[in-house]
Amino acid sequence: xxxxxxxxxxxxxxxxxxxDAVITSAPTLAPARARLCLWLLVLLGxxxxxxxxxxxxxxxxxxxxxxVTLARAGELVSWFAGAxxxxxxxxxxxxxxxxxxxxxxxxGIVFCGANLAALVAPTFGLLLASRLxxxxxxxxxxxxxxTFVPELVSPARASMAIALVYGAFSVAMVLVTSxxxxxxxxxxxxxxxxxxxxxxxxxxxxxxAFLPRTGxxxxxxxxxxxxxxxxxxxxxxxxxxxxxxVGAVYVFYAYVTPYLQNVLGMTAGQASVTLxxxxxxxxxxxxxxxxxxxxxxxxxxAVTFPLQAVLLVTLWALGPRTPGAVAVIMxxxxxxxxxxxxxxxxFLRVARTRHPKALTLASSVEPTxxxxxxxxxxxxxxxxxxxxxxxxxxxxxxxxxxxAFALTIVTMRxxxxxxxxxxxxxxx
Numbered sequence: 001x002x003x004x005x006x007x008x009x010x011x012x013x014x015x016x017x018x019x020d021a022v023i024t025s026a027p028t029l030a031p032a033r034a035r036l037c038l039w040l041l042v043l044l045g046x047x048x049x050x051x052x053x054x055x056x057x058x059x060x061x062x063x064x065x066x067x068v069t070l071a072r073a074g075e076l077v078s079w080f081a082g083a084x085x086x087x088x089x090x091x092x093x094x095x096x097x098x099x100x101x102x103x104x105x106x107x108g109i110v111f112c113g114a115n116l117a118a119l120v121a122p123t124f125g126l127l128l129a130s131r132l133x134x135x136x137x138x139x140x141x142x143x144x145x146x147t148f149v150p151e152l153v154s155p156a157r158a159s160m161a162i163a164l165v166y167g168a169f170s171v172a173m174v175l176v177t178s179x180x181x182x183x184x185x186x187x188x189x190x191x192x193x194x195x196x197x198x199x200x201x202x203x204x205x206x207x208x209a210f211l212p213r214t215g216x217x218x219x220x221x222x223x224x225x226x227x228x229x230x231x232x233x234x235x236x237x238x239x240x241x242x243x244x245x246v247g248a249v250y251v252f253y254a255y256v257t258p259y260l261q262n263v264l265g266m267t268a269g270q271a272s273v274t275l276x277x278x279x280x281x282x283x284x285x286x287x288x289x290x291x292x293x294x295x296x297x298x299x300x301x302a303v304t305f306p307l308q309a310v311l312l313v314t315l316w317a318l319g320p321r322t323p324g325a326v327a328v329i330m331x332x333x334x335x336x337x338x339x340x341x342x343x344x345x346x347f348l349r350v351a352r353t354r355h356p357k358a359l360t361l362a363s364s365v366e367p368t369x370x371x372x373x374x375x376x377x378x379x380x381x382x383x384x385x386x387x388x389x390x391x392x393x394x395x396x397x398x399x400x401x402x403x404a405f406a407l408t409i410v411t412m413r414x415x416x417x418x419x420x421x422x423x424x425x426x427x428x
Contacts, residue, residue: 029212034152038161040206041145041152045165047203048138049172050196051115052080055131056173057181057257057275058189065189066124070258071382077254078378079128080135081371088139088371089364093223095140100147101213107141108204115197119190139367151212170286170337174279181257181272229358229365232350234418237411238343239369241301245339245404246373247380248308249332251397252315254378255385256329263390264322274326281333288334293341298412304338305405309398311335316394339404340366346415353422 029037055062055076063073095103114133121127146165153161180192229235252259256278260271292300311332318325344366351362377400384393 029151033210037148037207037210037212038152038164040203040210041148041161041165042168043203044145044207045142045168046172047196047199048142049169050176050199051111051134051138052084052169053173054176054180054192054196056254057177057272058184058192059255059257060261061184061189062124062127066127068124069386070255071386072124074254074378074382074385076128076131077250078375078382080131081374081378083132083135084139085368085371085375087136088143088368089361091137091140092143092361092364093226099214100144101211104141104144104211105208107137107144108208110137111141112197112201112204115193115200119193119197135371139364139371142367143364145207145211148211167283167286170279170283173282174276177257177279178272178276181268181275185268185272225355226358226361229347229351229355229361232354233414234350234411235347235362235365237407237414238346239365239372241343241404241407241411242339242366242369242373243376244373244400244407245301245305246370247377248305248312248397248400248404249336250374250377251381251384251400252312252332252393253336254374254381255390255393258385259390259393263320264325265320266322274329277330278333281330282336285334285337286340289338289341292338293345296342298342298346298408298415301339301342301408302405302412304335305401305408308332308335309401309405312394312398312401314394316391316398319391340370343369346411350418 055073059070059073059076062068062076063070066073111134114130114137117130118127118134121130142165149161149165176192176196180189183191183195256275257271260266260274261268266274292304311328315325315328315332318328347362347365351358355362377397380396380400381393384390384396
């Protein structure tokens, strides 16, 4: 999910001046060690992505093993996302004055311990509790790790470095949902959990061994100075865009595996291949998000959401017609992350121009809002699955996409007015 690089200025199509870069520190480590640490941060992004998406491909096996419904198994996604959304900004605000390295170690220990608990959980309740714990620290762990980037790369490369770290999420989703499904079918879903635990343990151990213990930190700021960002109308409505825009897809995607098998009639192997292709399309979606933001800014979303609504309604209309439905599903995947870069660019620009001490919180708004959207969409999807049935998720997702479109138009108008005010203030 490469969504923390502020790659636009106030006008779309213009490159970001060096003096506008969010991160301006110079690297302080030996080049070889700095490169190693950067790739370890990318590995951390991958490990965190695996921890988040690991259950997507194995929900039917988990449901069968614990004798719960698919909707109940879907709570492993929604509750994780809810904990992530709440605890990421809470920990960012509450630990801002602590040194980074001890925080990273503490978060890493909890993260690994919770993954181990998920692996050995004897009941569904304990598995759900472990997912809550992983979600509670995952965002804070990543946010803390990213603050090491200024010591690893030059200012000109900082945005790309952060993009690499967050882009690893998409790669994780591709592999863990498809290969995880295969492993769960051949062996057990616990094998997938075991691989996730081992990956998390190795990653945290390497980070602790090689990351610098001290270095540059963000300028200290009070909670009040940071919270001022969340009172800006553009940020408030922008977060709602995420809730409905991400929710529009996750009403369907949180239950994509049973959809492929129960509605389209795929075998487990066919579903795994389809999930792999879906994940590959989401990587392209991240690239499309950056391209759309660079050229059109928020206007790109005014096109994306109506198209997404059409795709989701078409998915419902096609029903079990497999070839056409699979093509539509791939296009839904292509639209899945287009929302990200335009919104995060907006959040960081608002912070830079009006709330400069809230840049760290601004970078936490996107993952928080994104995971609220995941939790919202997954929860509503569970209601649909238990009620009208899997086939109806497309209609509800389309309605959410249209709400996101309306919110985008509102945000564009608020932002245009705020920009005029900023220009007038600069001339005065």
